[in-house]
Amino acid sequence: MGISLSGLASAVANQGGIGVISATGLGLLKTLPGKTYRESNILALYSEIQTARAKTKGVLGVNVLAAATDYGDLLLTALEAGIDLIFIGAGLPLHKPREISDDKWLSILSKTVPIISSGRAARLICTYWQRHYNLIPSAFVIEGPLAGGHLGFKKNKIFHPDNHLEKLFIETSLEIRSFEREWNKPISLIPAGGIFDGADIFRFLRLGAQGVQMATRFVGTHECDADISFKQAYIKCEKKDIAIIDSPVGLPGRAIQNEYLVKISQGRMSPVTCFWKCLKTCDYKKAPYCIAEALRNAQLGKFEEGFAFAGETAYRIEKLVSVKELIDSLVQGYTKELQYFKQKTRLLQSSHRRAR
Ligand SMILES: Cc1cc2nc3c(=O)[nH]c(=O)nc-3n(C[C@H](O)[C@H](O)[C@H](O)COP(=O)(O)O)c2cc1C
Structure with a gap:
């Protein structure tokens, strides 16, 4: 809520990432004179998207909670403001909200990336969309239990080995495979939760991820839209x-x-x-x-x-950096890991050849 607004989202988009604006509680952060919270929410979301758009030509998304009472209005606002992608969490995007027309709902779904916590949820969404809307999602975010904020796991399952992000990722890849084949269309799978450095990114791209979603690490940037003491809480925590x-x-x-x-x-x-x-x-x-x-x-x-939502890795953030510095360091870490992997593969191949 208010951690990623036009400032952080546009900075990320300017570095080639997808900058995501949180659509949650904007009316509470920026209540407009003479307007209700609900009206302020909508107007503030529209204005955040416009402000971000003015700062970047890159890809912008919004994050909308399916559990929000003004879910339908927020989706329509994002669509009207020309958003590129809509990440929907805290519930599955299955049923069309009453206030949205059929054609607008299809436009919204074509931009929607559902955030899920299991392969079962991916299958359910694909089956439902296929049957009711004759389409399947282009991408899913699979969020594991090390994420910050609300978690899609029961409390006693958060640290269960079955819920390791790698395991959830593979399980979800297998669930979506039959839909990819049937539709002859790839579905991008984006892991989230506990991904901290370039080596983590490398590990998931090797598993077949088309990208990663990161939140905690980006709180430690100058551009993050929260107050400085929110960021300091991350730097100070153990x-x-x-x-x-x-x-x-x-x-x-x-x-x-x-x-x-x-x-x-x-x-x-x-x-x-x-x-x-x-x-x-x-x-x-x-x-x-x-x-x-x-x-x-x-x-x-x-x-x-109040208190700060944070991912499991928040204590590893040591200082504030710019989004550019952070993304450069992630790319560097990724490249180093890739080179190490290639070198190891070459060594293994030559020792196999010698053994033969
Ligand atoms: C401060 C904070 C606020 C978050 N707010 C939301 C939110 O409003 N909606 C949502 O779907 N996820 C939210 N998340 C979860 C992130 O979008 C993300 O998937 C997750 O935290 C990724 O793990 P990481 O923080 O280890 O990178 C939040 C995470 C953090 C740390």
Whole structure:
């Protein structure tokens, strides 16, 4: 929420990546005079996309939560603002929201990259889209349990070996293979969650990934749209501070432990005032705190009333760099790993030849 807006997204797109703007809670960050949160959300998303577009000719995406109560409006706004790609998480993009016409829904789906946490979800989406819309996705993000923010795994399964990202990646590749064959069309598979350096990227590209999705690492950039104290929380944190929390949304989440989270876990919170029901799955009458408000506060650097979502690798970030420096170092790390791999392959081949 507010971590990747037009600043970070355009900087990433300018370096040849896909810059993604989060469409979540923009109305809370930028409430416009005389407008409701819902109206502000839509207007702010449109304006963020336009601002990013003015700064880059590169590829831009938005991240929309299927669990958002204004999901349909956000999708329509992104489409109207001319976005290139729509990443949909926190639920599967299966049913057409009522407010979207059939033709606009097809335009939205043609740009949609569903974010999933299992091969089963990929199969379900392909089967549903094929049957109802006569198409299949062009790409999926397969997000593993080391990611930051809300996680698509039960709390007791987060560290289960079955849920290693490599395993989920291979399982999902196998699930989508039959659809790729039937449609004679490749489906790009993009792993996410715990990918930190060029060597990690190399490992997944070797497995057949067409790209990777990274979030945590990009919080450690000057261009990240969060307050400087949000970024400093990443630089200061240690491995032991990365915690799994229960979110009022009904999912576990990964965040940096702080006093506010301790207060929540001890039940020392006042009743929640709900600005507007932003997420379908939030039972705000029972929730110990408002997650949207807590994340908004953290984005603004107000950690007495908020906390930072972060991936498992956040403690490895040592200093702030520019997006260009970060991407250059990832490319360098990748190239080094590739050279090492080629050298090792050549040595193995020559020792095989000698053995024969
Ligand atoms: C601060 C932060 C905020 C995030 N917010 C969202 C979000 O709004 N929607 C979403 O689908 N994923 C969100 N994520 C998950 C990322 O999009 C990404 O898939 C994941 O964190 C990748 O793992 P990494 O952080 O180890 O690179 C967030 C992650 C972080 C660290």
